[in-house]
Amino acid sequence: MTTKYNNVYIEDTYTVCGNYESDGPLAKYFDKKHEKDLYFGEKTFEKAEVKLLKEAVEGILNKTNIKEEDIDLLISGDLQNQIAASDYMARDYNIPFLGIFEACATSGEGLLIGSTFIESKKSKRVLVTTSSHNMVSEKQFRNPTEYGAPKHKTATFTTTGSVAVLLTNQKSKIKIESSTIGKVMDLGIADPNHMGAVMAPAAGEVIAKHLKDTKRKASYYDLILTGDLGIYGKNILKEYLMTNYNIDISDNYNDCGTMIFDLDHQPVLAGGSGPVCSGLVIFGYIYKEMLKRKYKKILIVPTGAIFSPTFTFQKETIPSIANAISLEVEI
Amino acid sequence: MTTKYNNVYIEDTYTVCGNYESDGPLAKYFDKKHEKDLYFGEKTFEKAEVKLLKEAVEGILNKTNIKEEDIDLLISGDLQNQIAASDYMARDYNIPFLGIFEACATSGEGLLIGSTFIESKKSKRVLVTTSSHNMVSEKQFRNPTEYGAPKHKTATFTTTGSVAVLLTNQKSKIKIESSTIGKVMDLGIADPNHMGAVMAPAAGEVIAKHLKDTKRKASYYDLILTGDLGIYGKNILKEYLMTNYNIDISDNYNDCGTMIFDLDHQPVLAGGSGPVCSGLVIFGYIYKEMLKRKYKKILIVPTGAIFSPTFTFQKETIPSIANAISLEVEI
Numbered sequence: 001m002t003t004k005y006n007n008v009y010i011e012d013t014y015t016v017c018g019n020y021e022s023d024g025p026l027a028k029y030f031d032k033k034h035e036k037d038l039y040f041g042e043k044t045f046e047k048a049e050v051k052l053l054k055e056a057v058e059g060i061l062n063k064t065n066i067k068e069e070d071i072d073l074l075i076s077g078d079l080q081n082q083i084a085a086s087d088y089m090a091r092d093y094n095i096p097f098l099g100i101f102e103a104c105a106t107s108g109e110g111l112l113i114g115s116t117f118i119e120s121k122k123s124k125r126v127l128v129t130t131s132s133h134n135m136v137s138e139k140q141f142r143n144p145t146e147y148g149a150p151k152h153k154t155a156t157f158t159t160t161g162s163v164a165v166l167l168t169n170q171k172s173k174i175k176i177e178s179s180t181i182g183k184v185m186d187l188g189i190a191d192p193n194h195m196g197a198v199m200a201p202a203a204g205e206v207i208a209k210h211l212k213d214t215k216r217k218a219s220y221y222d223l224i225l226t227g228d229l230g231i232y233g234k235n236i237l238k239e240y241l242m243t244n245y246n247i248d249i250s251d252n253y254n255d256c257g258t259m260i261f262d263l264d265h266q267p268v269l270a271g272g273s274g275p276v277c278s279g280l281v282i283f284g285y286i287y288k289e290m291l292k293r294k295y296k297k298i299l300i301v302p303t304g305a306i307f308s309p310t311f312t313f314q315k316e317t318i319p320s321i322a323n324a325i326s327l328e329v330e331i
Numbered sequence: 332m333t334t335k336y337n338n339v340y341i342e343d344t345y346t347v348c349g350n351y352e353s354d355g356p357l358a359k360y361f362d363k364k365h366e367k368d369l370y371f372g373e374k375t376f377e378k379a380e381v382k383l384l385k386e387a388v389e390g391i392l393n394k395t396n397i398k399e400e401d402i403d404l405l406i407s408g409d410l411q412n413q414i415a416a417s418d419y420m421a422r423d424y425n426i427p428f429l430g431i432f433e434a435c436a437t438s439g440e441g442l443l444i445g446s447t448f449i450e451s452k453k454s455k456r457v458l459v460t461t462s463s464h465n466m467v468s469e470k471q472f473r474n475p476t477e478y479g480a481p482k483h484k485t486a487t488f489t490t491t492g493s494v495a496v497l498l499t500n501q502k503s504k505i506k507i508e509s510s511t512i513g514k515v516m517d518l519g520i521a522d523p524n525h526m527g528a529v530m531a532p533a534a535g536e537v538i539a540k541h542l543k544d545t546k547r548k549a550s551y552y553d554l555i556l557t558g559d560l561g562i563y564g565k566n567i568l569k570e571y572l573m574t575n576y577n578i579d580i581s582d583n584y585n586d587c588g589t590m591i592f593d594l595d596h597q598p599v600l601a602g603g604s605g606p607v608c609s610g611l612v613i614f615g616y617i618y619k620e621m622l623k624r625k626y627k628k629i630l631i632v633p634t635g636a637i638f639s640p641t642f643t644f645q646k647e648t649i650p651s652i653a654n655a656i657s658l659e660v661e662i
Contacts, residue, residue, distance in 0.1 A: 001403050001427040003453045044645050072332050073512065081412040083432050084639035087515060091650040096332040096512035098440060099432045099637075099652075101414050109429060113444060120451035122334045181404065181427035184418060306430075308415035314375050319422040321430075 002180040002213035008115040009172040009330070010165060011125070014059035015284040016052050018134065018160025020268070024261045029285040030161070031059055038135050038160060046080060049133035049162075053078070053089035056129055056164035064166060071095050071166075072123040075114050077106040078131045078275060079158075081140065085131050095127070104199075104228050105182075105304030106130050106275040107163065107282075108323035112179040114167045115325075124169050131162035132274030141192070141309060154194040156230045156273035159260060163279035174290055177297075177326040180210035184306070186319040192307055195318075196233020196257075196270060199303040202320040203229065204240040207301060208247060210324040218249050222295040225286065227278035227303035227322070228257035230270030256281035278302040296329040333511040333544035339446040340503040340661070341496060342456070345390035346615035347383050349465065349491030351599070355592045360616040361492070362390055369466050369491060377411060380464035380493075384409070384420035387460055387493035395497060402426050402497075403454035406445050408437040409462045409606060410489075412471065416462050426458070435530075435559050436513075436635030437461050437606040438494065438613075439654040443510040445498045446656075455500050462493035463605030472523070472640060486524040487561045487604035490591060494610035505621055508628075508657040511541035515637070517650040523638055526649075527564020527588075527601060530634040533651040534560065535571040538632060539578060541655040549580045553626040556617065558609035558634035558653070559588035561601030587612035609633040627660040 016032040027033060032055060034040055042048040053076070061068065074093060076086035077100040090097045102109045107130045114126035135145070137158035143149040167176065185202040203226045211218060218224065218241075229237055234255040241247040256278040257271035282300050289295055303322040312318065346361045353364040363386060365371055373379040384407070392399065405424060407417035408431040421428045433440045438461045445457035466476070468489035474480040498507070516533040534557045542549060549555060549572075560568055565586040572578040587609040588602035613631050620626055634653040643649065 001454065046641055046645065077432070080639070081641065082434065082637060082639040084637070084642055087637040087639070087650050088642065088647070090515040091517040094514060097515050097652060098444065098512065101408070101430045101432045103413065113429065116448055116451050116453060119453065120447050122447060122450065123332065181429065183425060184421040184428050186422040306413060306415070306418040308411070308413040308418070310377055310412065311415055311419065314377065316419070319418050321428060 002178060002210060004178045005115050005119050005176050007169050008118045008176040009168050009170060010174045011168040011172055012060060012064050012166050013283040013287050014056050014063055014164045015280050016055045016162045017280055021159060021161055021260060021280060023266065026260055026285045029288055030280060045133055045135040049085040049131055049136050050088045052162035053085055053129055053131045054092060056162035057093060060164040060166055068094050071125050071127050073117055073126045075100060075110040075126060076129040077101045077110065079137055102321050103304030103306050104273055104275045105302045105321050105323055107279045108302035108325055111325055112181060112323055115176045115179065118167055118169050126167045128165045128167060130275040130279050132158055132276045134158045134160045137274060141307060151269060152193040153269055154232050155269045156195055156228060156257060156271055157268035158274040159272040159277040159280060161276040161280050163276055163283050165283055173329060173331050175328045175330040177328040178214060180206055180213060180324040182206040182322045184319045184321050186317055188317050190317045192312055195273060195305040196230040197236055198305040198318045199320040200229055200233045200236040200240055202322040203237050203301050203303045206322045206324045207241060208245045218247050221252060221297050221299045223298045224249055224253045225298060226255045226301045228273040229255045229303060230257045232270055234258060290329050293329055298327050300325050300327060333509060333541060335509045336446050336450050336507050338500050339449045339507040340499050340501060341505045342499040342503055343391060343395050343497050344614040344618050345387050345394055345495045346611050347386045347493045348611055352490060352492055352591060352611060354597065357591055357612065357616045360619055361611060376464055376466040380416040380462055380467055381419045383493040384416055384460055384462045385423060387495040388424060391495040391497055399425050402456050402458050404448055404457045406431060406441040406457060407460040408432045408441065410468055433652050434635035434637050435604055435606045436633045436652050436654055438610045439633035439656055442656055443512060443654055446507045446510065449498055449500050457498045459496045459498060461606040461610050463489050463607045465489045465491045468605060472638060482600060483524040484600055485563050486600045487526055487559060487588060487602055488599035489605040490603040490608040490611065492607040492611050494607055494614050496614055504660060504662050506659045506661040508659040509545060511537055511544060511655040513537040513653045515650045515652050517648055519648050521648045523643055526604060526636040527561040528567055529636040529649045530651040531560055531564045531567040531571055533653040534568050534632050534634045537653045537655045538572060539576045549578050552583060552628050552630045554629045555580055555584045556629060557586045557632045559604035560586045560634060561588045563601055565589060621660050624660055629658050631656050631658060
């Protein structure tokens with residue numbers, strides 16, 4: 001489903017990152033950096049992730065000088081079971097709340113739901129947040145790190161951080177121009193250590209659909225940016241689009257998972273992942289480059305492998321989803 | 332956030348229930364009933380829940396003679412970690428998908444997001460689904476039944492079933508008239524065996540806000556119907572509204588959790604719960620009574636305790652949420 005928006009803008013963004021991201025090449029673009037450990041003064045990793053989300057909300061409220069009561073709606077999701085980081089963050093704010101979940105594609109889902117609320121003229125300001133925490137994901141989805149289980153080179157490294165994006169109906173420098181909502185795909189891959197391969201077809205399908213519905217060529221965009229396919233998934237996507245749709249994205253395509261870390265020198269295997277991976281790269285780095293007019297038209301495609309350990313134990317393959325959202329420099 | 336809709340209608344609904352609900356007082360109102368066991372021919376309870384959701388989608392497509400491609404958007408959520416029942420259902424349909432999570436308040440969240448997509452004129456038809464499965468919840472949130480752990484009388488019994496609600500921009504007999512989105516509340520209760528007490532304040536706040544914003548009295552509605560507070564939570568809500576807002580709902584209020592089972596003769600303790608509890612009662616029973624004009628104006632308030640076992644183990648209290656949606660007989 002492709003939708004063109006007439007009246008949805010980004011008022012501002014706020015990004016918070018953990019220590020691995022602080023050591024990465026994009027660190028200078030993030031508003032707040034943690035550098036010591038992954039607890040951030042909390043007793044558990046789960047509560048540390050709640051703290052990250054609260055820092056993003058506090059950060060954007062302070063940066064924009066806007067009060068809670070001026071925000072009509074808070075939309076948030078994360079990787080914790082029951083999206084607990086978002087829920088426990090939201091209980092501290094007096095803002096109507098919608099909880100969402102599309103794994104690492106959650107930030108894009110929040111943006112397009114928020115954009116629809118503004119476009120329907122029912123909301124004036126919507127705050128969209130997401131987060132992820134490396135150790136929470138290791139505990140919940142993989143093996144406790146104490147086990148020292150070796151990892152395959154195609155595995156990704158969950159990014160730690162949080163991001164807040166404030167959407168508004170008031171004209172600003174960057175417009176949410178259109179979006180295409182993706183479908184759940186499953187091409188039969190069951191390997192949770194190769195999420196790039198799981199997600200690439202979902203990204204390919206939604207990019208092809210977006211370009212078809214908007215009658216645009218890939219070259220319309222200064223940059224097409226997927227969420228967290230990593231180095232292997234990135235190549236699979238390029239091949240998928242060329243083989244199935246004859247779409248060549250080799251000149252204007254990148255993947256946030258390959259950008260947030262220094263893949264040659266940091267222990268991140270195929271690259272970064274987690275909902276905040278695309279969040280940090282897009283709303284930390286790219287957003288600021290758009291404000292400088294380095295990029296004027298970009299298509300962001302947050303990608304999610306909807307990995308359920310329970311279904312994987314039951315020998316099921318892994319479904320995936322991706323949404324495409326077009327951002328344009330307005331002024 | 333209270334919103335009035337001009338153009339959102341229910342085209343039809345389809346409900347599927349499990350064996351405990353088949354033995355309950357509302358069984359005759361459900362479109363499909365399972366009566367044998369809780370596996371429904373699948374090898375695991377989790378896959379059995381996926382089957383329930385697919386039956387709801389197939390059921391509404393067959394009942395309305397509408398094809399997948401005529402539906403712009405599928406919105407779904409459930410209690411499984413990673414909302415896996417919804418994800419694994421959605422991969423079998425070629426419909427753009429949004430995954431949501433507000434625990435047992437999920438059905439209401441789906442309705443109001445779907446209504447906004449229709450109201451914004453970006454979608455013509457939106458399918459909203461939800462499900463729950465008693466044994467999946469027992470495994471994931473409580474104790475494996477083999478342990479035979481005794482339960483407190485204030486505990487509720489997760490309802491098994493699925494529901495599909497087809498929203499449309501074309502006039503029908505029943506209109507989604509308005510909605511109020513709730514905030515995450517936490518009054519400090521940490522007992523997962525007393526969810527009625529956890530959720531009652533969230534229901535009370537959203538009902539009070541809805542009546543204030545719409546300038547209506549409680550008596551405007553033929554019926555106010557909360558999701559799954561159960562017999563104890565129901566009394567707490569009545570007292571909460573009277574004490575805090577001087578709102579008397581004693582004449583036109585009921586709770587789906589106390590209606591779906593025969594509380595005197597079925598082993599369900601304080602009543603039914605789970606996202607499909609309110610779904611079955613509202614879109615099985617009440618919807619059909621509205622078509623017969625027994626009720627003309629109702630306010631539904633699906634309630635959710637956003638219970639995370641991880642945070643409860645970490646000594647945290649349990650947040651909750653509720654949304655209020657007004658349904659009116661149109662013709």
